[in-house]
Structure formats: C-alpha cells, structure tokens
Amino acid sequence: MLSIHARQVLAKAVLPILILLAVGLVLLGLVRRPVVDGVRLMATDFMAPAYHGLVWPQERVMVWLTDLRGATDLAKENSRLRDENHALRHWYDVAVALAAENGRLKNSLHWIPETVPQYVTGRVTRDDGGPYSRAVLLDVGSGHQVRIGDVALDAAGFLGRVTEVGPHTVRVLLINDDASRIPVTLGTSHGDAIMAGDDTAAPRLIFYPQDHHPVEGERVETRGQSTMPAGLPVGTVHYTAPNRPVVVPDADLGRLDIVRVFDYGDDDSQAPDAPGRVRVKKLPQNPLSGPLPFSWMPNFPDMPGRGGQ
Amino acid sequence: MVAENSTPHLHSAVEPKQTFRRALDMSARAAMPSLFIMFCAILLSAPFGVPGQAQLQFGIAMCTVWFWAYSRPKSMPALAVFLNGLVVEIFSFGPPGAILLSLLVIYGVAHHWRYGLSRLGFLAGWLIFSVLAVLASCFQWALVCVHAVALLSPVPGLFQAALTIGIYPSLIALFVWGRRTFANPDQA
Numbered sequence: 001m002l003s004i005h006a007r008q009v010l011a012k013a014v015l016p017i018l019i020l021l022a023v024g025l026v027l028l029g030l031v032r033r034p035v036v037d038g039v040r041l042m043a044t045d046f047m048a049p050a051y052h053g054l055v056w057p058q059e060r061v062m063v064w065l066t067d068l069r070g071a072t073d074l075a076k077e078n079s080r081l082r083d084e085n086h087a088l089r090h091w092y093d094v095a096v097a098l099a100a101e102n103g104r105l106k107n108s109l110h111w112i113p114e115t116v117p118q119y120v121t122g123r124v125t126r127d128d129g130g131p132y133s134r135a136v137l138l139d140v141g142s143g144h145q146v147r148i149g150d151v152a153l154d155a156a157g158f159l160g161r162v163t164e165v166g167p168h169t170v171r172v173l174l175i176n177d178d179a180s181r182i183p184v185t186l187g188t189s190h191g192d193a194i195m196a197g198d199d200t201a202a203p204r205l206i207f208y209p210q211d212h213h214p215v216e217g218e219r220v221e222t223r224g225q226s227t228m229p230a231g232l233p234v235g236t237v238h239y240t241a242p243n244r245p246v247v248v249p250d251a252d253l254g255r256l257d258i259v260r261v262f263d264y265g266d267d268d269s270q271a272p273d274a275p276g277r278v279r280v281k282k283l284p285q286n287p288l289s290g291p292l293p294f295s296w297m298p299n300f301p302d303m304p305g306r307g308g309q
Numbered sequence: 310m311v312a313e314n315s316t317p318h319l320h321s322a323v324e325p326k327q328t329f330r331r332a333l334d335m336s337a338r339a340a341m342p343s344l345f346i347m348f349c350a351i352l353l354s355a356p357f358g359v360p361g362q363a364q365l366q367f368g369i370a371m372c373t374v375w376f377w378a379y380s381r382p383k384s385m386p387a388l389a390v391f392l393n394g395l396v397v398e399i400f401s402f403g404p405p406g407a408i409l410l411s412l413l414v415i416y417g418v419a420h421h422w423r424y425g426l427s428r429l430g431f432l433a434g435w436l437i438f439s440v441l442a443v444l445a446s447c448f449q450w451a452l453v454c455v456h457a458v459a460l461l462s463p464v465p466g467l468f469q470a471a472l473t474i475g476i477y478p479s480l481i482a483l484f485v486w487g488r489r490t491f492a493n494p495d496q497a
Contacts, residue, residue, distance in 0.1 A: 015417055018391045022410040025398070029405025030455065036398075036405040043399045047351065054355040127356045130363040130403045131465035132453045136356075178461060199465065255358055 034164070041137075041166035048125050048139045048168060117229070119262040120144050125169060127256075134177040134199060135163070138170050138259055146170050149227045150263045157233040157250030158182075158222060162261060170261065174253055175234070176203050184234055184247070186212075187219030195220070195234065195247050201254065202238065202246035214245040229264050339384045341492035342377040342484075346370050346393040354400040361472055363401055364465075367408055368473035370397050371445065372480040374412050375438055378419035379426040380488060390416045404452040411445035431481070439474045446470035 002010070029036050070077055105111075122138035140146055150162045152172045160180065164171040173180055180197035186208070193208035205214055214237040224230030235249040325331060349369045353362045370393060377385035394409030401408065418441060419426060426434055450466035490496065 015387045015413065015420075018387055019410065019413050019417070021391070022394070022406055022413050024406075025409060026404075026406030026452065029452075033405070033456070037402075040399055040402060044354075047354075047400075050351075051355045054352065055357060058357055124356050126354055127358065127362070130401055131449070131469050132457075132461060133402065135402065178457060178459075199462065 037164055037171075038166070041164055041169055041171065044126055044137050045166050045168045051125050052123075115265065117262045117264045118145060119260050120146060121258060121260045122170070123258055124256045132178065132199065134174040134180075134197065134253070135160075136172050136174065136256055136259070138172060138261065139168060140170055140261065142168055144168075144170075145263060146261050147227075147263060150261050151222075151228055151232065152259050152261050153232065154251045154256060154259050156252065157235060159249070159251035159253060159256065159259065161228075172259065172261070175247075175249060175251075176201060176253055182234070183223040183225050183228075184220050185223045185230065186214050186237065187221060188215050189213070189218060192223055200246075202240070202248050205237065205245040205247060208245070213243075220247050227264055335494040338492050338494045338496070340389075341487065342373050342384050343389045343393050346373050347396045350393075350397045350400045361468070363403070364469040364472045365476070366397055366401055367411075367446075367449075367469055368442075368476050369480065370394070370408065370412055371415055371442055371473050372438075372477050373484070374416050375419050375441075376481055376484045378416045379423035380484070382420055382423065384492065384494075385416070387413070387416060387420075403449060404456050407449040407452045411448060415441050415445065431478075435474075435477055438477060439470075442473040443467075443470045446473070 025036075120140045122140035124136045125139040126137040138152075146162055146165055148162055148165055151158060152160050152162065158175065160172045160174040160177075161182075162170050163173045174197070175182055175195060176197040176199065178197055178199050180195075180203065182195045182203075184193055184195045184205075185191075186193060189212045191209045191212040191214065193205045193214065195203050196206050197203045205220075208214055216237060216239055218237050220234040220237060222228055222230060222232040222234060233250050235247040235251075237245050238248045240246055346369065350366050353366045353369075374385060374390055374393070378390070390412050391409070394412040397408050397412075398405060415438075418437075426437070429437075446466040446469045447463070449469070450461070450463050453466075454461050484492075487493075
C-alpha cells in the first residue's frame with residue numbers, strides 16, 4: 001500500500017501526465033495524421049450498423065412528411081408531373097436521336113471505345129465534416145476495390161474524391177472542403193480553371209484564363225487528369241460578386257444519401273519518346289569507391305598533367 | 310468537498326446496507342456524466358444532417374466536464390475526462406488531440422478553482438466558462454490552420470464557441486437537477 005503522502009503526490013501528477021499525453025496526441029496528429037484517421041475509420045466501421053438504426057426513425061418521418069405533403073396537394077402535383085413528363089418525353093426522343101447519331105459518327109471514325117468504369121454504391125454513414133471540413137463517410141461493404149483518388153457522384157453530379165479507405169468504409173472529401181482543388185473545364189467559354197472549396201456551399205473558381213472569364217450560367221465539367229475522367233457534370237457558374245465566380249454544384253452536398261464511387265483506373269498511358277529526346281545516362285552510385293585502376297601505372301599517357309602529349 | 314455537503318440529511322448515522330446492487334447503482338450514478346458525454350458524442354456523429362452537430366459534440370463535452378469538475382469531482386475524475394476526450398476524438402474528425410487537450414485544461418481550471426467557483430454566481434461562472442470556450446475554439450482553429458498550412462476563416466470556430474456558450478444554461482439546469490436526483494450516488 002502507498003503512503004498518504006505518495007498518494008497525494010500521485011493524485012497531483014495525474015492531470016499533468018494526462019495533459020502531456022494529450023499534447024502527444026496533438027503532435028501525433030501533426031506528424032502522422034493517417035494513423036489517427038485510421039483509428040477513426042475503424043470506429044466508424046464498427047458503428048455503421050448502429051448509425052443506420054439511429055437515422056432510421058428520422059428517415060421514416062421524412063418519408064411520411066413527403067407523403068403527407070403530396071397528399072395535401074395532389075391536383076397541383078399531378079399537373080406539375082404531367083408537364084414534367086411531357087418535357088421528359090421530348091428530351092427522351094432528343095437523347096435517342098443524338099445517341100444514334102453519336103453511334104454512327106463514332107462508327108465512321110473508328111472510335112476506340114472507352115473503358116467502362118467499375119463502381120460501388122454506398123450509403124452515407126456519417127457526415128464527418130466538423131467545423132472546418134466537409135467530408136462524408138460511405139459504407140461500401142466488405143471486399144470493395146475502392147482506392148484513394150476515386151471519384152464520387154450522386155444522382156445529379158460530381159461531389160468529391162476518396163481520401164481514406166477502410167475495410168468497410170471510405171471517406172469522401174467533398175468539393176466544398178477547404179482542401180479540395182478540382183481541375184474543371186467551362187462549357188461555353190472552353191477555358192480551364194481550378195474549382196477550390198472554401199467551406200461554403202458553392203466552391204470558387206480560380207486560375208481561369210484572364211481573357212476568357214467564366215460566363216454566368218455556363219456548365220462546369222471535370223477536366224481529365226490521372227484517375228479523374230473528363231466530362232463529369234459538376235455544376236453551373238454563378239457570380240456572387242464582380243470577379244468572383246463560384247460553382248453552384250449539381251450534387252446536393254447538404255443532404256447526401258446514396259453515393260456512387262467510380263474507379264476509372266490509373267492513367268498508365270505513357271507518352272512516346274519525342275524525337276531528339278536524349279535519355280540521361282545514370283551515373284554509377286559510387287564512382288570512386290575503389291582504388292583507382294591506374295594508380296599503380298608508372299606512366300599513364302591519358303592522365304591530364306602527367307606526361308600527356 | 311463542496312457538493313458532498315449538498316445533501317446532509319442523507320449522511321445520517323444509519324446508512325443503508327451496502328449490497329452489490331446498491332454498489333452498482335452508485336457506480337452508475339457516479340458514471341452518469343461520463344456516459345452522457347459518450348452517448349452524445351456517438352449520437353451526434355450519426356448522419357442526421359442537423360446543422361452544428363460537430364460543434365455540439367464539443368460544446369456538450371465542455372459544459373459537462375466544467376460543471377461536474379467543480380460541482381462533484383468524484384463523478385468526473387481526471388482519468389474519466391481523458392477517456393471521454395478520447396471517445397469524442399474518435400467520433401469526430403477535427404484536428405487530433407484538440408478537444409482532448411481543451412477538456413483536460415478546462416477540467417484543470419474548474420477542479421483547481423472549485424471552491425471559488427461554487428461560491429460564485431451563475432453569471433460569473435458562465436462568463437469564465439465563455440472565456441475558456443472561446444480560447445479552446447481559437448486553439449482548435451490554430452491547429453486546423455497548422456494542419457492546412459493556410460490561414461482559414463475563424464468564423465466556424467467562433468460559431469462553435471457561441472454554440473457552446475449558448476447551450477450552457479440549459480445544460481447546467483439539467484445537471485443541477487441530475488446532481489440532486491439521477492446522478493446522485495447518495496440516493497442509490
């Protein structure tokens with residue numbers, strides 16, 4: 001048994017020791033952030049079924065409310081749906097005609113078909129943003145092939161990229177996170193730009209050509225780069241102030257539910273060697289490691305300053 | 310201790326018989342503040358889509374540790390604060406260690422000044438807590454800036470501090486009631 005004095009000393013030392021441990025965790029987070037995030041992902045994997053149970057009542061209430069709202073305004077809703085159906089039929093005919101034309105043109109051009117991307121669909125387990133970041137965790141089940149850098153889309157458009165992968169769960173950094181930088185192409189002005197998240201609902205457009213400013217309302221699509229394909233719908237340009245274009249995302253970032261993660265594979269296409277390119281010869285690691293081969297020679301003719309002609 | 314004298318009528322010469330069930334009940338009542346923090350941390354990490362969920366995690370943990378550290382330290386020892394902080398850290402995705410360190414610091418302040426704080430009025434206690442909540446949010450903001458290697462907007466941190474200060478009165482009312490009833494080990 002410890003003496004009373006020893007116990008008092010121990011009691012006083014507990015808090016400083018715990019504070020030191022907490023400082024250690026802060027430092028660990030600074031130098032080895034993936035270790036901490038890995039533990040958090042494991043905890044989320046473990047809690048995923050409980051999360052589904054927790055949000056189930058809320059989902060049911062939302063469904064009932066939607067039904068109730070529809071039931072109170074049936075005539076107006078029917079009229080709206082009829083108009084929408086009519087418009088959709090028109091667009092369906094246009095889409096079929098364009099698809100047929102596209103097929104014919106590709107056929108005549110001997111177009112090499114693009115690879116079909118692999119994808120998994122997952123439900124958002126948790127909104128794991130916090131005060132300073134915008135990210136979600138997806139439950140994609142076991143045995144998935146998701147990799148870091150894969151793109152995530154909801155029903156309407158591009159919403160982010162995978163940053164961490166766990167056994168059952170993946171973390172998707174949303175396009176409005178402060179750390180998100182996505183290369184995009186503008187539909188009408190055909191300029192390239194970078195879409196930078198700033199923790200608001202609409203990410204900013206930066207690094208666009210100064211002679212081709214983005215046009216209000218034009219479409220924004222992804223620009224092809226390594227694992228990200230070109231042409232994924234992102235949103236539309238909107239000016240919140242002069243010279244401050246932002247992208248209004250197509251995806252509903254505030255209320256994500258079902259999300260698909262696409263794996264477009266590595267961009268392993270190597271550019272052919274350009275004519276005239278000189279391959280740099282690698283020097284040996286340790287050129288002067290051993291004794292010089294000519295040191296024992298009494299008169300070496302090629303050695304500079306030693307009897308050269 | 311301060312709060313142990315709040316129910317003097319229970320400290321009579323005739324004590325109830327110490328049974329296993331009573332010991333279990335007393336432990337559960339003493340652990341109630343810690344269980345509350347853990348339950349809220351897990352509940353608020355679920356995808357309800359409620360604005361300010363992550364900020365509430367921080368606010369509830371801060372208020373709970375602050376109140377119980379000066380009101381009944383036996384229900385909130387330093388080790389429990391550390392474990393609670395770890396649970397909140399695991400179920401949040403902020404800069405690692407920021408919430409844990411803030412909780413330990415606010416525990417240290419509350420525990421060290423518990424006699425003075427018990428004598429202070431509600432408003433003075435709220436004011437001191439508000440200053441600490443703002444400092445903790447600023448520390449978290451500074452850590453996020455270091456992680457991002459950029460100067461981020463401090464507005465989310467200030468919102469977190471405002472939310473923490475805002476929920477303080479209602480939570481303290483709940484805890485004052487809980488200290489007399491369901492979280493009082495003497496009533497086991």
